[in-house]
Amino acid sequence: xxxxxxVDLLHTGVSVNVGTRDADLMPECTRGWGIWVEPDGKAVTxxxxxxxxxxxxxxxxxxGLIAITCSRxxxxxxxxxxxxxxxxxxxxxxxxxxxxxWRRAFxxxxxxxxxxxxxxxxxxxxxxxxxxxQVTGVFAQxxxxxxxxxx
Amino acid sequence: MDQAALTLKDLWPCFEGIIxxxxxxxxxxxxPNISYVSQVHYVDPDHVAISFQFFNKTRxxxxxxxxxxxxxxxxxxMQAYRLSLRYERSESxxxxxxxxxxxxxxxxxxxxxxxxxxxRAADIYAVQRIExxxxxxSLPTPAQDERPPSLFIEPNLHALRVIGERLNRAECLGExxxxxxxxxxxxxxxxxxxxxxxxxxxGKLQTIASRGYPENGVGSEVGFGEGLIGTxxxxxxxxxxxxxDHTLRYARxxxxxxxxxxxxxxxxxxxxLPGLSNASTQIAVPLMLRGRCLGVLVAETLxxxxxxxxxxxxxxxxxxxxxAGIEQSAHETDDPIAVDTPVAAPSSIRSALSPRSxxxxxxxxxxxxxxxxxxxxxxxxxxxxxxxxxxxxxxxEFTNRELxxxxxxxxxxxxxxxxxxxxxxxKRLEQKCPDVRLVPRGRGRFALETSVNxxxxxxxx
Numbered sequence: 001x002x003x004x005x006x007v008d009l010l011h012t013g014v015s016v017n018v019g020t021r022d023a024d025l026m027p028e029c030t031r032g033w034g035i036w037v038e039p040d041g042k043a044v045t046x047x048x049x050x051x052x053x054x055x056x057x058x059x060x061x062x063x064g065l066i067a068i069t070c071s072r073x074x075x076x077x078x079x080x081x082x083x084x085x086x087x088x089x090x091x092x093x094x095x096x097x098x099x100x101x102w103r104r105a106f107x108x109x110x111x112x113x114x115x116x117x118x119x120x121x122x123x124x125x126x127x128x129x130x131x132x133x134q135v136t137g138v139f140a141q142x143x144x145x146x147x148x149x150x151x
Numbered sequence: 152m153d154q155a156a157l158t159l160k161d162l163w164p165c166f167e168g169i170i171x172x173x174x175x176x177x178x179x180x181x182x183p184n185i186s187y188v189s190q191v192h193y194v195d196p197d198h199v200a201i202s203f204q205f206f207n208k209t210r211x212x213x214x215x216x217x218x219x220x221x222x223x224x225x226x227x228x229m230q231a232y233r234l235s236l237r238y239e240r241s242e243s244x245x246x247x248x249x250x251x252x253x254x255x256x257x258x259x260x261x262x263x264x265x266x267x268x269x270x271r272a273a274d275i276y277a278v279q280r281i282e283x284x285x286x287x288x289s290l291p292t293p294a295q296d297e298r299p300p301s302l303f304i305e306p307n308l309h310a311l312r313v314i315g316e317r318l319n320r321a322e323c324l325g326e327x328x329x330x331x332x333x334x335x336x337x338x339x340x341x342x343x344x345x346x347x348x349x350x351x352x353x354g355k356l357q358t359i360a361s362r363g364y365p366e367n368g369v370g371s372e373v374g375f376g377e378g379l380i381g382t383x384x385x386x387x388x389x390x391x392x393x394x395x396d397h398t399l400r401y402a403r404x405x406x407x408x409x410x411x412x413x414x415x416x417x418x419x420x421x422x423x424l425p426g427l428s429n430a431s432t433q434i435a436v437p438l439m440l441r442g443r444c445l446g447v448l449v450a451e452t453l454x455x456x457x458x459x460x461x462x463x464x465x466x467x468x469x470x471x472x473x474x475a476g477i478e479q480s481a482h483e484t485d486d487p488i489a490v491d492t493p494v495a496a497p498s499s500i501r502s503a504l505s506p507r508s509x510x511x512x513x514x515x516x517x518x519x520x521x522x523x524x525x526x527x528x529x530x531x532x533x534x535x536x537x538x539x540x541x542x543x544x545x546x547x548e549f550t551n552r553e554l555x556x557x558x559x560x561x562x563x564x565x566x567x568x569x570x571x572x573x574x575x576x577x578k579r580l581e582q583k584c585p586d587v588r589l590v591p592r593g594r595g596r597f598a599l600e601t602s603v604n605x606x607x608x609x610x611x612x
Contacts, residue, residue, distance in 0.1 A: 017222070019175035019185030027220045029175035029185055031231065031287070051286025052231070067183045069173065082182065119229050122290040139208075141186060148207045 001041045003151050006079050006138055013105025014070035020059035030056045033125035034099035047099055047128040060085045073109040078141040083133040091128040157281045159196055162232055165223035166193045175220040176212035184208045200273040202251055213238045230292045231284035236276035243272045310338035318472045324480040324570040331473050332362040339465055341450040345425050348446040356384055361425045368425030369578035379435050380447050387444050389436040391463050427451050432458040436466045438474040445474050481568040504604040511535045513612040520584045530576040532560045541599050551595045
């Protein structure tokens, strides 16, 4: 189960950073545009765009291993989720509705730390691919001592 | 932007730390990891440095599998770039480490976390690939011409900065002069250089330091207006001569003259100017300060087309620093500041040591050692005074002040740079009689160290 504090964090407009690797263990990173915890408290769904994350999606289809670091821009509270991808599929209207909720909070966070509105508005988040993930580990990642400890 | 042509320099706004970067790594067991990075630092066109503050998963993974993928963002348009990196090494000292550490400390002290946020190392990574991430933003990337060209420092400018800092750190005149020539060699490839100081009263320039020659030539002289060096001192302007003709090679001319006067019966009292007899290019720049020429800095080379306008400009800047440093040293107090180093006691088994005979010629204040010319004029008298006191009173330690006040030495009362005379003396001894040394013991104080039996004689005028 994902601890409640982490569930709350993930629903506050966090920035989403995704790490994967290929068959040769070469790492790849990308940005995610939306994340939420599924009702069972064990799975999360992440949205990626095909254009910005092509290599990441190849890696996920190849081995399914994923790391996601989520950080709230205004206070740097950060966590990392590790997991295995159970499904990669095109985003649905329901996914886009969840993305809109996340986006509103995320844009608010970015503007609060001084990112100009026109830059925030210009981020391309659609069309998206939905990635369903079974979470296998949750780690505290807020900068400082204690970062990296399992929650 | 043409992706094939992307270089690290094109990504300059990404290295300002405005939007945090992320780093993905992979453990040996295949588990990926992603975390934020405090600083991605531009090192050179092929390398970046990443700050290492905590022993974390990223560090562990890199130790197992030295590859990383870093995403950086241009804050002007939220344009992202991926860097494929391979770990090379960690630096925990040196200029890069210091710069990154200071930046981190400043941030940490703001947050009251100085003890927590401490840079352990600057991890250097080779950049194997740069990829512009498409489809991140609908904003256009600002055109190249909007970038300030001053962000990446030109290597010569950086070198001049380092040289300026090193020269300002020099504790004494000798160190200042050595540092200058060393730096010209290290940073600009000027392997053969010499520095002459002006003796305005005698209308001469005297070599005080040199680098890259078999003989250091310290003490050799050139008249104002003579040859390239003398001309520069008179004109107070830099001069660069390429494709040198024999007749223009002043070094050679002086050497020939020195050789001409040293027949089997004649005794040579000229020190040859150091110099490449077949130099293709020479540059001489004056050491100017408030309209006065304090000396001349010279570089020369055998290689054609290597000493050009660039080298002349760089030397002129270094010469300006030298002029200020030399002037400063002339005003420094002679108050001795002792250091805690033991002074070598005079040997009690003097008779067992090999002898070196010093002879002082009163006619021209000249000293010969074992029949070979050593030094003359004021430095000659200084050495004689020291050797006599060593013999008569077993003294080993001396101060600049006592010598400066010694009327027999005939030092000018005002503005005499006593230290330059000691440097000259010290270097002549190094070259001609290394068993007798004048060793600095802190500012304004030095000791006579010797591993030979010194025998003194005098020839009256």
